[in-house]
Amino acid sequence: MKSPRTIVLVLMVAAALAAPCLAQKNDSRSRGIQASYDDGKVDGMRVVVLRNDAGKFIPVDPSRQFKKDDQIKIAFEGNFDGYVYIVNVTPHGKKKVLFPHGEMSNNMITAHQRYELPTGGVMFFDEEKGLEVLQVIMAREPIALYDDAVKRSGGVLGDSAPSAAAELSMNAKTGVVIPPDKAVGVPGVRSRGLELAPASDNDEKGTTLIANPEKTGKSTRLEKGDVAMFEIRLRHV
Amino acid sequence: MGARTESTKTGLKVQVVIAGGFCLLSLILLSIILLSLIPAFGRPSQNHSTARADARQRVKEAISAVGVILVRNPHRESGQELWPRGSGVLVRKDGVVATSLHVIEQDNSDVFYDELFFALPGEGGGSWTTMNRYRLSVALTSGKYDLALLRVVPGDDRSPVPSNFPAIDVTGAASVQVLDELTIIGYPEMGGATVTVNAGIVEGTDSDGGWIKTDGRLIHGNSGGAAVNDEGKLIGIPTKVVLDEDKGHPYGAVGFLRPAHLVAAMLTELGESERIDLSARKEPRVPAPPLQADTARVGASPPLARLPQQSRPSAHLVTVRGIVRSATDGKPIAGVRVGLIVAGSQDVTETTLLCWGGTNGEGHFEMNTRVPVGRYTLKARAIGYEVYTREVEIGPDSTPLLIGLEPSS
Numbered sequence: 001m002k003s004p005r006t007i008v009l010v011l012m013v014a015a016a017l018a019a020p021c022l023a024q025k026n027d028s029r030s031r032g033i034q035a036s037y038d039d040g041k042v043d044g045m046r047v048v049v050l051r052n053d054a055g056k057f058i059p060v061d062p063s064r065q066f067k068k069d070d071q072i073k074i075a076f077e078g079n080f081d082g083y084v085y086i087v088n089v090t091p092h093g094k095k096k097v098l099f100p101h102g103e104m105s106n107n108m109i110t111a112h113q114r115y116e117l118p119t120g121g122v123m124f125f126d127e128e129k130g131l132e133v134l135q136v137i138m139a140r141e142p143i144a145l146y147d148d149a150v151k152r153s154g155g156v157l158g159d160s161a162p163s164a165a166a167e168l169s170m171n172a173k174t175g176v177v178i179p180p181d182k183a184v185g186v187p188g189v190r191s192r193g194l195e196l197a198p199a200s201d202n203d204e205k206g207t208t209l210i211a212n213p214e215k216t217g218k219s220t221r222l223e224k225g226d227v228a229m230f231e232i233r234l235r236h237v
Numbered sequence: 238m239g240a241r242t243e244s245t246k247t248g249l250k251v252q253v254v255i256a257g258g259f260c261l262l263s264l265i266l267l268s269i270i271l272l273s274l275i276p277a278f279g280r281p282s283q284n285h286s287t288a289r290a291d292a293r294q295r296v297k298e299a300i301s302a303v304g305v306i307l308v309r310n311p312h313r314e315s316g317q318e319l320w321p322r323g324s325g326v327l328v329r330k331d332g333v334v335a336t337s338l339h340v341i342e343q344d345n346s347d348v349f350y351d352e353l354f355f356a357l358p359g360e361g362g363g364s365w366t367t368m369n370r371y372r373l374s375v376a377l378t379s380g381k382y383d384l385a386l387l388r389v390v391p392g393d394d395r396s397p398v399p400s401n402f403p404a405i406d407v408t409g410a411a412s413v414q415v416l417d418e419l420t421i422i423g424y425p426e427m428g429g430a431t432v433t434v435n436a437g438i439v440e441g442t443d444s445d446g447g448w449i450k451t452d453g454r455l456i457h458g459n460s461g462g463a464a465v466n467d468e469g470k471l472i473g474i475p476t477k478v479v480l481d482e483d484k485g486h487p488y489g490a491v492g493f494l495r496p497a498h499l500v501a502a503m504l505t506e507l508g509e510s511e512r513i514d515l516s517a518r519k520e521p522r523v524p525a526p527p528l529q530a531d532t533a534r535v536g537a538s539p540p541l542a543r544l545p546q547q548s549r550p551s552a553h554l555v556t557v558r559g560i561v562r563s564a565t566d567g568k569p570i571a572g573v574r575v576g577l578i579v580a581g582s583q584d585v586t587e588t589t590l591l592c593w594g595g596t597n598g599e600g601h602f603e604m605n606t607r608v609p610v611g612r613y614t615l616k617a618r619a620i621g622y623e624v625y626t627r628e629v630e631i632g633p634d635s636t637p638l639l640i641g642l643e644p645s646s
Contacts (some may be wrong), residue, residue: 087572089571089572089595089596089597089598090597091597091598092597093594093595093596093597093601093602093603094595095572095595130597130598131571131597131598131599132598133571133572133597133598135571135572137620157574157595158574158593158594158595160587161587161590161593162587164574164576164590164593165576165585165586165587165589165590167574167618168574168576168578168585168590168593168616168617168618169584169585169586169618227620229620229621231571233571233598
């Protein structure tokens with residue numbers, strides 16, 4: 001059985017801000033992030049990538065190389081009541097909302113409750129080799145673009161002209177803009193920076209990520225319309 | 238001392254104040270004479286008339302690409318003789334004709350006429366009864382936009398198929414503005430057997446609905462023809478008229494054109510299916526039944542199930558690919574939606590979106606459909622980054638596009 005190892009997460013949002021965060025090895029800073037998460041001053045998540053090893057799912061380093069038929073799960077918990085989406089970007093650039101999906105149509109999460117995805121199943125690596133990206137998105141309110149994709153096309157994004165046009169119509173300042181006839185959910189989504197405290201070996205809590213109020217100058221909590229996103233990059237050889 | 242005169246013109250009162258004094262009048266006259274002697278002041282009007290003449294010439298050239306769609310049902314009791322059903326316009330030099338779908342459908346049904354022909358004026362114009370005439374097959378249709386692409390095919394008709402038709406440029410809709418002048422070209426019934434041309438303006442656009450509105454006169458037989466700008470480029474296909482009337486008394490009408498970029502998108506789709514068809518030729522093929530159409534919705538994935546009956550080489554279609562990176566640190570960005578829309582368009586809708594792709598973890602993308610060489614508006618969008626918009630020239634060498642996204646503030 002392999003030992004749990006440090007989980008390295010690459011931030012998607014505000015990469016310029018993320019770079020120094022990734023380089024952050026300072027224990028005191030990590031403790032600060034953990035403390036901010038625990039006392040609920042900021043919204044955040046703890047994320048662990050689990051791999052099936054002889055029938056048991058154990059935490060693994062996402063930077064390892066995965067092979068065809070490897071089975072994984074994503075475990076996470078948040079310290080806020082809100083919504084979480086997981087979007088897969090394949091090595092060929094196809095996008096699909098993995099969560100919510102099918103029976104897991106409700107993606108509302110409750111603070112300090114652990115979730116494992118997919119519920120009652122696993123994600124596995126198919127024949128398509130390359131870099132698999134899992135984008136984890138947290139938000140205070142539902143994101144219409146993703147909910148719409150789940151309802152209309154089983155979560156696949158960009159499979160049709162209306163779907164691609166809806167994605168391209170998003171506006172960074174005013175948020176996700178869905179054509180009026182397709183409007184569901186929130187009127188706008190803004191992105192937030194994140195800070196990260198990497199997990200140490202055998203840390204079942206996984207990596208802690210918190211919204212980054214110092215960098216953005218915004219409030220310490222995800223506000224209505226805010227979205228924070230990070231990526232888990234899995235190498236499939 | 239001054240004098241005041243008043244005059245009226247079509248109800249509008251115009252006041253002209255004449256400043257008195259012989260000296261002042263003399264000075265004005267002298268100035269006019271001197272200005273007229275300076276060559277530079279003579280140029281604008283000369284240039285203007287030259288430009289007008291050039292524009293007229295380009296529109297005249299566009300006329301040669303517009304013809305008549307003739308139909309008949311030779312094996313039925315009625316309709317055995319050829320008769321003009323509407324207009325059509327050549328949009329590809331190898332003989333692809335755009336028209337309205339309803340022109341080739343019988344009695345508002347989805348059944349095509351048994352035989353379709355295209356009568357094209359020669360050098361001197363003339364009547365459709367004496368024009369060159371070519372057999373057509375249906376290549377691609379769009380029920381949503383009431384458009385069809387027809388292909389000239391070798392047949393038993395009277396005119397040999399030339400290798401180079403006078404095709405029209407289909408990029409005229411990209412720069413359309415309200416009040417732009419346009420020219421309607423077609424073969425309306427009321428105009429007899431020869432071409433009829435009239436002028437109008439753009440009264441408005443409806444990008445969501447896929448319409449350009451015009452006051453240009455559209456009557457029966459104009460459907461499927463051409464509306465061109467002063468460069469002779471296709472703006473749209475005359476499709477319908479909405480008449481405002483009360484108890485038979487007409488108050489006015491609005492003409493509706495299908496924007497030319499919809500035709501361009503269909504041409505792209507047609508080119509894709511032809512490319513597939515050419516590669517499929519390596520394997521034995523089952524002959525297609527005559528006059529069966531390949532149907533597809535504009536903007537959707539190419540229809541692979543039923544390939545065109547005839548094949549032609551693709552015309553400068555390019556696969557668009559590239560890479561998206563952060564403008565601040567150069568790192569590749571995954572999950573970015575990238576698309577090409579009609580040049581000059583502001584809004585991204587399923588109507589204006591021509592092709593699209595998404596970046597993988599390395600930031601690489603490849604569009605889902607090949608596009609003709611030309612000018613487009615490039616859009617890219619990802620959560621956490623500013624919207625990216627740039628005008629791009631897609632060349633035949635398919636150079637990868639480089640996109641830098643700025644993090645959103």
